[in-house]
Amino acid sequence: MLQIRPGARYRCFGDGLCCTDIHSIGPLTRPEVRRLAQIEPGLTERNPRIDGVVITPRAGACAHLTESGCRVHAALGLDGKPGVCRRFPYRLVRTPVGLRLSTEHRCPCRTLGDRPPIDLADAIASTRTASGRMVADLVVADTEDLRAYLAREPELLRDPLAAIDVEPFPPLEDVTWNDVAHHYRGKLDGSACGDALAWFGDMVLALHGHPLRQLRARPWKPAFDRAEARSMATEPPDTILADWIADELWGLEWTERGTFEQARRDLATRLAVAREVLRRLAGVRADRAAAEAVLIGEMAGAAPLWASVVRAFR
Ligand code: SF4
Known part of the structure; x- marks a missing residue:
């Protein structure tokens, strides 16, 4: 089943x-x-x-x-x-x-x-x-960590944002968050994927006190234009963010990157970045801005570098 x-x-x-x-x-x-x-x-x-x-x-x-x-x-x-x-x-x-x-x-x-x-x-x-x-x-x-997570999963999924309510941007072994940000910014290659990863790098820098002069082109804007035009029903941004985090937990890809405790700090970090994207898209319809923010947060997590960033959490 x-x-x-x-x-x-x-x-x-x-x-x-x-x-x-x-x-x-x-x-x-x-x-x-x-x-x-x-x-x-x-x-x-x-x-x-x-x-x-x-x-x-x-x-x-x-x-x-x-x-x-x-x-x-x-x-x-x-x-x-x-x-x-x-x-x-x-x-x-x-x-x-x-x-x-x-x-x-x-x-x-x-x-x-x-x-x-x-x-x-x-x-x-x-x-x-x-x-x-x-x-x-x-x-x-099948690990002990997974079994412990599965035992708690129904309760965690009832309020996924609370489930990952820990400090984002944990200290890293051997690298800094600025290094991570610049790695993502270096992915710019003229493609929408490159734009999305560079957005992630920009937001990491912004959250570490670096001024951001201007926003980049928004990746896959035409697809989001079509989605906004066809969707009359809007949702609060937190509903869209919580739905994303729930699937990040449920999808169990975090098990490839480390323990559930590492996953919480990983997701708290990418959620902080998504919230910063949302804040920067202040003039955009709120549910669409949240959906664009989620895309950037998910793309960053799927990039090959992210697993080593999570492993570098201290
Ligand atoms: S659905 Fe059609 S257009 Fe879209 S990726 Fe597949 S083959 Fe290409």
């Missing part, structure tokens, strides 16, 4: 962020590569970072994304799309107590507007492979 976190809400509204360079569009299976080649050959390539074949990006987006949407979907229907496209923003996590569904929050369809509770049938259809298997993105080791 697939476990869904109570209160998690999502539906694909086609805001389109997932068809950009937010993630590698792969790995693709051989049949998927063959299907895509029927539409236009030569638009896949090997990506050494994920050790698999991906769709070649074009101008910061999938090469199959057109003004009128996904041409793979138009030609072959939902089932003809690569598994990675059907799966995002879902994640499957195998735990010692069963298979659970988590979601990424770098997707305004997940974070913004009047979205319904996650539909179990949609989640299963979106995450199973062509052969019907449910392959986990993460298999969590």
Whole structure:
């Protein structure tokens, strides 16, 4: 039985962020590569970072994304799309107590507007492979720390912001928070991903007393424009932040970076950064600003450097 976190809400509204360079569009299976080649050959390539074949990006987006949407979907229907496209923003996590569904929050369809509770049938259809298997993105080791967390999880998820109410920015072994900030700022490469990581670096510096002369371009603004236009229902920013933190806990990716106590300080730090983004976006509709802040906080946590930052907590 697939476990869904109570209160998690999502539906694909086609805001389109997932068809950009937010993630590698792969790995693709051989049949998927063959299907895509029927539409236009030569638009896949090997990506050494994920050790698999991906769709070649074009101008910061999938090469199959057109003004009128996904041409793979138009030609072959939902089932003809690569598994990675059907799966995002879902994640499957195998735990010692069963298979659970988590979601990424770098997707305004997940974070913004009047979205319904996650539909179990949609989640299963979106995450199973062509052969019907449910392959986990993460298999969590059975440790004492995990068992202790799981015993407390229902209580922690009732108030996720309180669950991580510890001091952010713990002292670091061998590096400083300024070093971390500059590393993230160094990720600027003209892509929206680079902008998001540089935003994170800027906010870390700002929270350590460095003046910020101006804000950078906001990553994936067109997708958030579409999300704001389609969503009449607004939510308080803390609801959006709490929903994100709840999935950071529930998704158990923190187990790859350390203990639950380290996770609390990690999340308190990224939450402080998200709150600073929110404060800097004062003229933006509050729920949208919170969704953009969550995206930056989640992107920073997914960057390869972050695991070593967490391990450097003293
Ligand atoms: S194949 Fe279609 S759904 Fe997948 S990333 Fe490209 S445009 Fe988006």
